[in-house]
Amino acid sequence: MxxxxxxxxxxxxxxxxxxxxxxxxxDEIATRFAALTASSGRRIVLDLVGVAFLASIxxxxxxTNAKALQQRGGRMVIFVGDNQAVYKTLxxxxxxxxxxxxxxxxxxxxxxxx
Amino acid sequence: MAVRELPFGPELHIxxxxxxxxxxxxxxxxxxxxxxxxxxxxxxxxxNEALANVIAHGGDSAAAQSVALQVCVQQDMGEAAVxxxxxxxxxxxxxxxxxxxxxxxxxxxxxxxxxxLMRKLSxxxxxxxxxxxxxxxxxxxxx
Numbered sequence: 001m002x003x004x005x006x007x008x009x010x011x012x013x014x015x016x017x018x019x020x021x022x023x024x025x026x027d028e029i030a031t032r033f034a035a036l037t038a039s040s041g042r043r044i045v046l047d048l049v050g051v052a053f054l055a056s057i058x059x060x061x062x063x064t065n066a067k068a069l070q071q072r073g074g075r076m077v078i079f080v081g082d083n084q085a086v087y088k089t090l091x092x093x094x095x096x097x098x099x100x101x102x103x104x105x106x107x108x109x110x111x112x113x114x
Numbered sequence: 115m116a117v118r119e120l121p122f123g124p125e126l127h128i129x130x131x132x133x134x135x136x137x138x139x140x141x142x143x144x145x146x147x148x149x150x151x152x153x154x155x156x157x158x159x160x161x162n163e164a165l166a167n168v169i170a171h172g173g174d175s176a177a178a179q180s181v182a183l184q185v186c187v188q189q190d191m192g193e194a195a196v197x198x199x200x201x202x203x204x205x206x207x208x209x210x211x212x213x214x215x216x217x218x219x220x221x222x223x224x225x226x227x228x229x230x231l232m233r234k235l236s237x238x239x240x241x242x243x244x245x246x247x248x249x250x251x252x253x254x255x256x257x
Protein backbone atom coordinates (compact mmCIF):
# COMPACT_ATOMS: atom_id res chain seq x y z
CA MET A 1 0.00 0.00 0.00
CA UNK A 2 1.43 3.36 -1.02
CA UNK A 3 0.18 6.92 -1.05
CA UNK A 4 2.11 9.75 -2.68
CA UNK A 5 1.41 13.33 -3.67
CA UNK A 6 2.62 15.94 -6.09
CA UNK A 7 1.84 19.65 -5.89
CA UNK A 8 1.13 20.94 -9.39
CA UNK A 9 0.56 24.50 -8.12
CA UNK A 10 -0.15 26.29 -4.84
CA UNK A 11 -3.71 25.03 -4.90
CA UNK A 12 -3.67 21.92 -7.11
CA UNK A 13 -2.38 18.61 -5.77
CA UNK A 14 -2.47 15.06 -7.09
CA UNK A 15 -2.70 12.27 -4.50
CA UNK A 16 -1.91 8.80 -5.86
CA UNK A 17 -2.90 5.62 -4.07
CA UNK A 18 -1.66 2.19 -5.14
CA UNK A 19 -2.18 -1.30 -3.79
CA UNK A 20 -5.19 -2.93 -2.17
CA UNK A 21 -7.80 -0.61 -0.64
CA UNK A 22 -9.30 -3.37 1.49
CA UNK A 23 -9.76 -3.36 5.28
CA UNK A 24 -6.03 -3.67 5.97
CA UNK A 25 -4.76 -1.42 3.17
CA UNK A 26 -7.22 1.41 3.78
CA ASP A 27 -6.32 1.45 7.46
CA GLU A 28 -2.62 1.62 6.57
CA ILE A 29 -3.02 4.83 4.57
CA ALA A 30 -5.95 6.41 6.49
CA THR A 31 -3.98 8.98 8.50
CA ARG A 32 -1.82 10.13 5.59
CA PHE A 33 -4.78 10.16 3.18
CA ALA A 34 -6.69 12.50 5.53
CA ALA A 35 -3.63 14.71 6.10
CA LEU A 36 -2.81 15.06 2.39
CA THR A 37 -6.35 16.11 1.48
CA ALA A 38 -7.06 18.38 4.45
CA SER A 39 -5.77 21.80 3.34
CA SER A 40 -8.30 24.63 3.04
CA GLY A 41 -9.39 25.46 -0.47
CA ARG A 42 -7.15 22.88 -2.07
CA ARG A 43 -8.07 21.19 -5.34
CA ILE A 44 -7.25 17.49 -5.34
CA VAL A 45 -7.05 14.97 -8.17
CA LEU A 46 -7.21 11.57 -6.50
CA ASP A 47 -5.33 9.12 -8.73
CA LEU A 48 -6.63 5.55 -8.30
CA VAL A 49 -5.03 4.06 -11.43
CA GLY A 50 -2.69 1.89 -9.32
CA VAL A 51 -5.41 0.54 -7.02
CA ALA A 52 -5.50 -3.24 -7.52
CA PHE A 53 -8.57 -3.84 -5.37
CA LEU A 54 -11.18 -1.43 -4.01
CA ALA A 55 -13.59 -2.46 -1.26
CA SER A 56 -16.36 -0.40 0.35
CA ILE A 57 -14.07 0.57 3.24
CA UNK A 58 -11.86 2.37 0.69
CA UNK A 59 -14.86 4.17 -0.81
CA UNK A 60 -15.88 5.26 2.69
CA UNK A 61 -12.46 6.80 3.22
CA UNK A 62 -12.70 8.64 -0.13
CA UNK A 63 -16.18 9.99 0.72
CA THR A 64 -15.10 11.09 4.21
CA ASN A 65 -12.05 12.97 2.91
CA ALA A 66 -13.84 14.50 -0.10
CA LYS A 67 -16.61 15.71 2.16
CA ALA A 68 -14.18 17.24 4.67
CA LEU A 69 -12.32 18.94 1.81
CA GLN A 70 -15.56 20.38 0.41
CA GLN A 71 -16.48 21.73 3.85
CA ARG A 72 -13.13 23.58 3.82
CA GLY A 73 -13.88 25.13 0.45
CA GLY A 74 -11.87 22.66 -1.61
CA ARG A 75 -12.79 20.11 -4.27
CA MET A 76 -11.86 16.58 -5.25
CA VAL A 77 -12.13 14.70 -8.52
CA ILE A 78 -11.01 11.13 -9.22
CA PHE A 79 -8.72 9.95 -12.01
CA VAL A 80 -9.21 6.26 -12.85
CA GLY A 81 -7.41 6.05 -16.20
CA ASP A 82 -8.20 2.68 -17.76
CA ASN A 83 -8.66 0.87 -14.43
CA GLN A 84 -11.94 -0.84 -15.33
CA ALA A 85 -12.37 -2.75 -12.07
CA VAL A 86 -12.09 0.39 -9.93
CA TYR A 87 -14.33 2.33 -12.31
CA LYS A 88 -17.01 -0.35 -12.13
CA THR A 89 -16.92 -0.48 -8.32
CA LEU A 90 -17.20 3.32 -8.04
CA UNK A 91 -20.04 3.39 -10.57
CA UNK A 92 -21.88 0.52 -8.81
CA UNK A 93 -21.92 2.42 -5.53
CA UNK A 94 -23.06 5.64 -7.23
CA UNK A 95 -19.91 7.48 -6.20
CA UNK A 96 -19.61 8.87 -9.72
CA UNK A 97 -22.67 11.05 -9.02
CA UNK A 98 -21.01 12.51 -5.90
CA UNK A 99 -17.40 12.92 -7.08
CA UNK A 100 -16.60 13.40 -10.80
CA UNK A 101 -14.59 10.55 -12.39
CA UNK A 102 -12.11 11.05 -15.22
CA UNK A 103 -10.16 8.69 -17.45
CA UNK A 104 -7.90 11.53 -18.61
CA UNK A 105 -5.51 13.27 -16.18
CA UNK A 106 -5.40 16.60 -18.06
CA UNK A 107 -9.21 16.75 -18.12
CA UNK A 108 -9.34 15.91 -14.39
CA UNK A 109 -6.90 18.72 -13.53
CA UNK A 110 -8.77 21.20 -15.70
CA UNK A 111 -12.13 20.31 -14.17
CA UNK A 112 -11.03 20.45 -10.55
CA UNK A 113 -9.21 23.77 -11.00
CA UNK A 114 -12.36 25.56 -12.19
CA MET B 115 -37.61 -21.87 -2.59
CA ALA B 116 -35.48 -24.99 -2.85
CA VAL B 117 -31.80 -24.46 -2.27
CA ARG B 118 -29.78 -26.02 -5.05
CA GLU B 119 -27.02 -28.17 -3.60
CA LEU B 120 -23.69 -27.09 -5.00
CA PRO B 121 -20.76 -29.52 -5.14
CA PHE B 122 -18.62 -27.44 -2.81
CA GLY B 123 -14.95 -28.35 -2.69
CA PRO B 124 -12.03 -26.77 -0.83
CA GLU B 125 -12.71 -25.24 2.56
CA LEU B 126 -10.90 -22.59 4.59
CA HIS B 127 -11.40 -21.59 8.19
CA ILE B 128 -10.44 -18.09 9.26
CA UNK B 129 -10.99 -15.87 12.28
CA UNK B 130 -13.50 -13.02 12.12
CA UNK B 131 -10.72 -10.44 12.20
CA UNK B 132 -9.43 -7.86 9.72
CA UNK B 133 -6.03 -9.51 9.38
CA UNK B 134 -7.56 -12.78 8.08
CA UNK B 135 -9.54 -11.26 5.21
CA UNK B 136 -6.49 -11.28 2.95
CA UNK B 137 -6.02 -14.99 3.68
CA UNK B 138 -9.51 -15.46 2.24
CA UNK B 139 -8.64 -13.47 -0.90
CA UNK B 140 -5.43 -15.46 -1.41
CA UNK B 141 -7.26 -18.75 -0.88
CA UNK B 142 -9.94 -17.76 -3.40
CA UNK B 143 -7.33 -16.77 -5.99
CA UNK B 144 -5.68 -20.19 -5.53
CA UNK B 145 -8.83 -22.30 -5.58
CA UNK B 146 -10.65 -20.39 -8.31
CA UNK B 147 -7.65 -19.86 -10.57
CA UNK B 148 -9.48 -20.79 -13.77
CA UNK B 149 -12.26 -18.25 -13.31
CA UNK B 150 -12.04 -15.27 -15.72
CA UNK B 151 -10.54 -12.26 -13.96
CA UNK B 152 -13.63 -10.06 -14.30
CA UNK B 153 -15.86 -12.64 -12.58
CA UNK B 154 -13.18 -13.54 -10.03
CA UNK B 155 -12.79 -9.85 -9.18
CA UNK B 156 -16.52 -9.55 -8.47
CA UNK B 157 -16.50 -12.72 -6.38
CA UNK B 158 -13.49 -11.55 -4.37
CA UNK B 159 -15.07 -8.16 -3.73
CA UNK B 160 -18.36 -9.73 -2.58
CA UNK B 161 -16.43 -12.14 -0.31
CA ASN B 162 -14.50 -9.22 1.22
CA GLU B 163 -17.73 -7.32 1.86
CA ALA B 164 -19.39 -10.37 3.42
CA LEU B 165 -16.42 -10.84 5.77
CA ALA B 166 -16.32 -7.12 6.60
CA ASN B 167 -19.97 -7.41 7.67
CA VAL B 168 -19.24 -10.43 9.87
CA ILE B 169 -16.33 -8.59 11.51
CA ALA B 170 -18.33 -5.39 12.03
CA HIS B 171 -21.65 -6.90 13.15
CA GLY B 172 -20.98 -10.50 14.16
CA GLY B 173 -20.11 -9.62 17.74
CA ASP B 174 -18.76 -12.05 20.31
CA SER B 175 -20.55 -15.09 18.90
CA ALA B 176 -18.92 -14.71 15.47
CA ALA B 177 -15.54 -14.00 17.03
CA ALA B 178 -15.73 -17.09 19.25
CA GLN B 179 -15.82 -19.51 16.31
CA SER B 180 -14.06 -19.68 12.99
CA VAL B 181 -15.70 -18.46 9.80
CA ALA B 182 -15.92 -21.31 7.27
CA LEU B 183 -15.46 -20.61 3.57
CA GLN B 184 -16.18 -23.04 0.77
CA VAL B 185 -15.72 -22.59 -2.94
CA CYS B 186 -17.33 -24.31 -5.89
CA VAL B 187 -16.13 -23.67 -9.46
CA GLN B 188 -18.15 -25.15 -12.32
CA GLN B 189 -16.20 -24.22 -15.41
CA ASP B 190 -18.56 -26.04 -17.79
CA MET B 191 -21.49 -23.98 -16.47
CA GLY B 192 -19.50 -20.75 -16.30
CA GLU B 193 -20.26 -20.38 -12.63
CA ALA B 194 -18.36 -19.99 -9.36
CA ALA B 195 -19.74 -19.73 -5.83
CA VAL B 196 -18.36 -19.07 -2.38
CA UNK B 197 -20.24 -19.78 0.82
CA UNK B 198 -19.52 -17.94 4.06
CA UNK B 199 -20.68 -19.56 7.30
CA UNK B 200 -20.45 -17.54 10.52
CA UNK B 201 -21.79 -17.92 14.05
CA UNK B 202 -22.93 -14.31 14.43
CA UNK B 203 -26.50 -13.15 15.07
CA UNK B 204 -28.95 -13.88 12.24
CA UNK B 205 -28.33 -11.45 9.39
CA UNK B 206 -29.76 -11.84 5.91
CA UNK B 207 -27.67 -9.84 3.45
CA UNK B 208 -30.09 -10.73 0.65
CA UNK B 209 -33.03 -8.86 2.21
CA UNK B 210 -31.54 -6.29 4.64
CA UNK B 211 -32.68 -2.77 3.76
CA UNK B 212 -30.37 -0.79 1.50
CA UNK B 213 -29.60 2.80 2.33
CA UNK B 214 -31.16 5.55 0.18
CA UNK B 215 -28.50 6.78 -2.26
CA UNK B 216 -27.08 10.21 -1.46
CA UNK B 217 -27.68 12.93 -4.03
CA UNK B 218 -24.75 15.09 -3.06
CA UNK B 219 -21.45 14.76 -1.25
CA UNK B 220 -22.80 16.95 1.57
CA UNK B 221 -25.67 14.47 2.13
CA UNK B 222 -23.49 11.35 1.89
CA UNK B 223 -23.04 9.31 5.04
CA UNK B 224 -20.56 6.48 5.39
CA UNK B 225 -21.70 2.87 5.44
CA UNK B 226 -24.12 0.60 3.62
CA UNK B 227 -22.02 0.32 0.48
CA UNK B 228 -20.89 -3.24 1.13
CA UNK B 229 -24.44 -4.61 0.94
CA UNK B 230 -25.04 -2.65 -2.26
CA LEU B 231 -21.87 -4.04 -3.86
CA MET B 232 -22.77 -7.63 -2.91
CA ARG B 233 -26.29 -7.33 -4.32
CA LYS B 234 -25.26 -5.62 -7.55
CA LEU B 235 -22.00 -7.40 -8.38
CA SER B 236 -23.04 -10.97 -7.61
CA UNK B 237 -25.22 -12.88 -10.08
CA UNK B 238 -26.99 -14.71 -7.24
CA UNK B 239 -26.99 -14.23 -3.49
CA UNK B 240 -28.62 -16.84 -1.22
CA UNK B 241 -29.00 -16.94 2.53
CA UNK B 242 -30.16 -19.48 5.05
CA UNK B 243 -29.74 -20.07 8.76
CA UNK B 244 -28.48 -23.53 9.74
CA UNK B 245 -27.32 -24.81 13.15
CA UNK B 246 -27.49 -21.27 14.58
CA UNK B 247 -25.19 -20.03 11.86
CA UNK B 248 -25.55 -17.68 8.91
CA UNK B 249 -24.81 -19.28 5.54
CA UNK B 250 -24.41 -16.77 2.71
CA UNK B 251 -23.70 -18.09 -0.78
CA UNK B 252 -22.35 -15.68 -3.39
CA UNK B 253 -22.46 -16.77 -7.03
CA UNK B 254 -20.92 -15.17 -10.11
CA UNK B 255 -21.36 -16.28 -13.71
CA UNK B 256 -19.58 -15.65 -16.97
CA UNK B 257 -20.37 -16.29 -20.61
